[in-house]
Amino acid sequence: MTQRASTAPCALPGTPLANARSGIDACVHCGFCLQACPTYLTLDDENDSPRGRILLMKAALEGTIPLESETLTTHIDRCLGCRACETACPAGVPYGHLLEATRATMLAGRPLPFVARMVLAVFARKPLLALLMFGGRITRATGLASLLGRLPGRLGFAMAMLASTRRPAAGGRRASADRQTATSEQVVLLTGCVMEGLLTETNRATERVLARNGFVVDGDAAGQGCCGALHAHAGDRATAQRLARCNIEAFERANPDFICVNAAGCGSMMKEYPALFDDDAEWRTRATAVAARVRDVSELLVHAGPAPAGPLTIRATYDAPCHLIHAQRIASPPLVVLRSIQGLDLVPLDGTEHCCGAAGIYNLVEPEVSADVLAPKLRAIADTGAAVVATGNPGCMMQIGAGLLRAGSATRVRHPVELLDEAYAKGADVSFPA
Numbered sequence: 001m002t003q004r005a006s007t008a009p010c011a012l013p014g015t016p017l018a019n020a021r022s023g024i025d026a027c028v029h030c031g032f033c034l035q036a037c038p039t040y041l042t043l044d045d046e047n048d049s050p051r052g053r054i055l056l057m058k059a060a061l062e063g064t065i066p067l068e069s070e071t072l073t074t075h076i077d078r079c080l081g082c083r084a085c086e087t088a089c090p091a092g093v094p095y096g097h098l099l100e101a102t103r104a105t106m107l108a109g110r111p112l113p114f115v116a117r118m119v120l121a122v123f124a125r126k127p128l129l130a131l132l133m134f135g136g137r138i139t140r141a142t143g144l145a146s147l148l149g150r151l152p153g154r155l156g157f158a159m160a161m162l163a164s165t166r167r168p169a170a171g172g173r174r175a176s177a178d179r180q181t182a183t184s185e186q187v188v189l190l191t192g193c194v195m196e197g198l199l200t201e202t203n204r205a206t207e208r209v210l211a212r213n214g215f216v217v218d219g220d221a222a223g224q225g226c227c228g229a230l231h232a233h234a235g236d237r238a239t240a241q242r243l244a245r246c247n248i249e250a251f252e253r254a255n256p257d258f259i260c261v262n263a264a265g266c267g268s269m270m271k272e273y274p275a276l277f278d279d280d281a282e283w284r285t286r287a288t289a290v291a292a293r294v295r296d297v298s299e300l301l302v303h304a305g306p307a308p309a310g311p312l313t314i315r316a317t318y319d320a321p322c323h324l325i326h327a328q329r330i331a332s333p334p335l336v337v338l339r340s341i342q343g344l345d346l347v348p349l350d351g352t353e354h355c356c357g358a359a360g361i362y363n364l365v366e367p368e369v370s371a372d373v374l375a376p377k378l379r380a381i382a383d384t385g386a387a388v389v390a391t392g393n394p395g396c397m398m399q400i401g402a403g404l405l406r407a408g409s410a411t412r413v414r415h416p417v418e419l420l421d422e423a424y425a426k427g428a429d430v431s432f433p434a
């Protein structure tokens, strides 16, 4: 489709939103995206749909409504950034890019809510983040997170999220390349912030299953850190750029064949690093080279096989993280990974492609809408009768995990590679902590 340049006036020249104008103009207002949008389905307001939000962006750009308008800020804030609308859109509207550009433009005249500022400040500083994660592990180990997770409100939900990251000890098994048909391709893991801080054992399981499938996983990318996704999604482009530069430099030094990411949101961010550097040719080139090596762990495992595992006799279902299925368009590889586990009774999950309501820090800043979006997901999971929900993103794991804990469900959440790792290690039934 050929887009004609808009001739409408621009009230915000030089802003990220003005630079994203061609994306706004690409919308033909067909409404195909509406039924894919969780906030539209939950709130039943056109302004909380992709089409409505794009019209609000256009109105702000043309000066019809001010940037501080409550109508604009309320409905842009309520967007999950799940990008289900991109998958549904026949016109190729780059909605995720438009949302980040709008939030970046709004940020110049309006500070983020206090909770969001605190979380983003901590995630941008390694010592503070390490302290937070250490405190989280202590709170979890003492059982306090499980106890406080029963409280109503934001604190209770946050504690249940933390409690849901508890894992059985794996006995410190290390990665080792014990498969005959080694690929000999070197892989370095993006260890991440929440993944390494709270889901450490999932990272180790990722390394083990990669090694089991012939990858060389003995290196690290010294200096790597938070990918910057939370900051980019909130419109804090400067911090997202700073964090991206650190990771680009770290992975350039490590120089692996592939950068493995086991967190869908982080993988999506790293694959889109070049878009952060529109106005910087040198960094854009470097970002493009690094982004080209980024793979979700499921892509790598499918590339190598994966080697069959099991038997693991358990009923499981799969929930597709938005930033895997919509942002990265990776749908079948996680299912291939799960189907490689003999004995696994993999049952479909109704609405697997719908957002769970986690969306980065959305569940902290918009707790009511987040809970309303989560509710049908929990009902669908209960209908499957599955003992385990597999999903490949820490935000989704903690959101669904917290919802299940607070509902008194015995179903637990695991990353697909954790199940594969268990199947390789035990070849038998696996038990999960209550």
Ligand code: SF4
Pocket: 026, 027, 028, 029, 030, 031, 032, 033, 034, 050, 051, 054, 085, 088, 089, 090, 091, 092, 093
């Ligand atoms: S589907 Fe695409 S073109 Fe149609 S209204 Fe939604 S964003 Fe616009």
Ligand code: SF4
Pocket: 036, 037, 038, 039, 040, 048, 049, 050, 053, 078, 079, 080, 081, 082, 083, 084, 085, 086, 095
């Ligand atoms: S990103 Fe998700 S919540 Fe936001 S408009 Fe698109 S479908 Fe709706």
